Amino acid sequence: MAYSTFSQEKNDALQEPMFFGNPVNVARYDQQKFEIFEKLIEKQLSFFWRPEEIDVSKDRIDYGKMSDHERHIFISNLKYQTLLDSIQGRSPNVALLPLVSLPELETWIETWAFSETIHSRSYTHIIRNITNDPSLIFDDIVGNKDIVERAEYTSRYYDDLINYQQAYNLHGEGVHKTDVGELDINMHDLKTKLYMCLMSVNVLEAIRFYVSFACSFAFAERGLMEGNAKIIKLIARDEQLHLSSTQHMINLIRSGQDDPEMAEIAEECKQAAADMFKEGAEQEKEWAEYLFKDGSMLGLNKEILCQYVEYITDVRVKAIGIDPIFNVTKNPIPWMKTWLASDTVQVAPQEVEISSYLVGQVDSEVNVEDLGDFEL
Amino acid sequence: MKQKVTVTVNGSTELVCNKNDNLLRVLEKNGYEIEYECQEGHCGTCRTIMTDGEVEYAYEPVAYIGKNEVLPCSAIIKSDLNLTIKW
Numbered sequence: 001m002a003y004s005t006f007s008q009e010k011n012d013a014l015q016e017p018m019f020f021g022n023p024v025n026v027a028r029y030d031q032q033k034f035e036i037f038e039k040l041i042e043k044q045l046s047f048f049w050r051p052e053e054i055d056v057s058k059d060r061i062d063y064g065k066m067s068d069h070e071r072h073i074f075i076s077n078l079k080y081q082t083l084l085d086s087i088q089g090r091s092p093n094v095a096l097l098p099l100v101s102l103p104e105l106e107t108w109i110e111t112w113a114f115s116e117t118i119h120s121r122s123y124t125h126i127i128r129n130i131t132n133d134p135s136l137i138f139d140d141i142v143g144n145k146d147i148v149e150r151a152e153y154t155s156r157y158y159d160d161l162i163n164y165q166q167a168y169n170l171h172g173e174g175v176h177k178t179d180v181g182e183l184d185i186n187m188h189d190l191k192t193k194l195y196m197c198l199m200s201v202n203v204l205e206a207i208r209f210y211v212s213f214a215c216s217f218a219f220a221e222r223g224l225m226e227g228n229a230k231i232i233k234l235i236a237r238d239e240q241l242h243l244s245s246t247q248h249m250i251n252l253i254r255s256g257q258d259d260p261e262m263a264e265i266a267e268e269c270k271q272a273a274a275d276m277f278k279e280g281a282e283q284e285k286e287w288a289e290y291l292f293k294d295g296s297m298l299g300l301n302k303e304i305l306c307q308y309v310e311y312i313t314d315v316r317v318k319a320i321g322i323d324p325i326f327n328v329t330k331n332p333i334p335w336m337k338t339w340l341a342s343d344t345v346q347v348a349p350q351e352v353e354i355s356s357y358l359v360g361q362v363d364s365e366v367n368v369e370d371l372g373d374f375e376l
Numbered sequence: 377m378k379q380k381v382t383v384t385v386n387g388s389t390e391l392v393c394n395k396n397d398n399l400l401r402v403l404e405k406n407g408y409e410i411e412y413e414c415q416e417g418h419c420g421t422c423r424t425i426m427t428d429g430e431v432e433y434a435y436e437p438v439a440y441i442g443k444n445e446v447l448p449c450s451a452i453i454k455s456d457l458n459l460t461i462k463w
């Protein structure tokens with residue numbers, strides 16, 4: 001079944017599965033099979049922000065005063081995030097768009113990937129501000145073993161799916177010689193690769209950024225690199241949404257509401273999915289170790305960060321029906337909550353009437369004034 | 377006069393509060409440490425088991441909510457509730 005950008009086959013998108021049905025032809029949003037993706041699009045659009053709107057000029061002074069090992073922490077995190085968002089800005093499009101069959105899901109994937117490109121652009125904004133020669137930072141990313149290893153773990157599942165999917169689109173099922181070797185293409189394997197790919201993206205959105213987030217917020221708790229923290233706060237808000245979207249995809253598949261064969265595959269992959277989360281968490285713990293190899297930072301150390309990774313891993317796996325892996329039930333970094341809360345939330349909603357509790361959530365403009373007097 | 381409702385936790389503890397209270401605040405006020413992040417219904421971190429009762433959402437949540445689950449952060453209590461809080 002060759003992929004076409006305009007499938008002329010008449011189809012009723014309400015009857016299609018999320019993936020591997022007919023390609024989407026008309027982008028229409030008046031009806032949805034799974035309304036949630038339409039809501040996610042709306043939400044993501046309402047979150048729109050531009051890096052340049054956040055003033056990072058004071059960060060330059062803070063950065064100048066930092067010790068070498070704190071700079072190592074700060075810059076390493078930036079590099080890691082830069083690479084992960086580079087991958088995320090393209091891969092959902094390349095890997096998933098040729099397989100998707102619902103207009104609302106197709107547009108969600110594009111909206112999601114686009115928001116990742118804003119994250120990438122914000123790293124350039126931050127890096128440009130702290131150094132006169134951004135190349136020193138950017139050029140080191142692909143050669144940095146600790147960063148590459150972990151990013152490769154995510155890209156592997158994307159690449160695997162892409163290779164199979166391309167061979168399938170060109171030649172259909174059967175055994176085919178390709179650039180990456182002989183591939184035995186069958187629908188069951190293809191769907192398994194899709195599921196594992198969705199799971200690895202879910203792991204990425206669920207836990208992979210959080211060690212870095214914690215460091216950024218820990219600096220800002222001390223009044224350092226606050227411009228950076230404001231940007232990271234906006235990124236974190238987007239990532240929460242991306243996480244919800246992968247959880248929705250996975251849970252729709254698991255529940256059998258979508259493609260029954262995919263539901264069986266989800267069951268077959270249950271252990272592999274749990275293992276993947278565990279592996280992801282271990283890698284993030286190693287990252288914490290790498291960050292703090294020359295010294296901790298005030299308010300954070302390796303032990304606390306590792307516990308935090310274990311704690312959020314448990315929260316995340318429970319959301320997709322996997323039993324807790326580490327059984328860490330207490331959040332060891334309680335102040336993270338404040339940074340991960342949406343700015344639109346009022347402090348004591350129960351004290352006000354419901355009509356006034358509905359604060360403007362479609363406030364798509366984030367301006368510096370709004371953020372400026374935001375106290376944490 | 378505000379209408380009172382009862383939130384029962386784990387079948388035993390009864391918390392009396394006002395109808396239309398925010399569920400997360402009620403639980404916090406009573407010493408339950410519900411984990412949350414966004415407080416706006418889009419991250420799913422606060423997901424909690426609710427076996428019985430009725431809530432409304434201030435914002436329509438986009439986080440995944442399973443059967444018998446509630447997102448306390450943005451839930452407005454509309455009736456007596458039964459919750460299971462494991463930790």
Ligand code: FES
Nearest residue numbers: 413415420422449
């Ligand atoms: S805290 Fe995010 S959904 Fe409740």
Ligand SMILES: [Fe+2]
Nearest residue numbers: 085088116119
């Ligand atoms: Fe991102």
Ligand SMILES: [Fe+2]
Nearest residue numbers: 088205239242
């Ligand atoms: Fe993301």
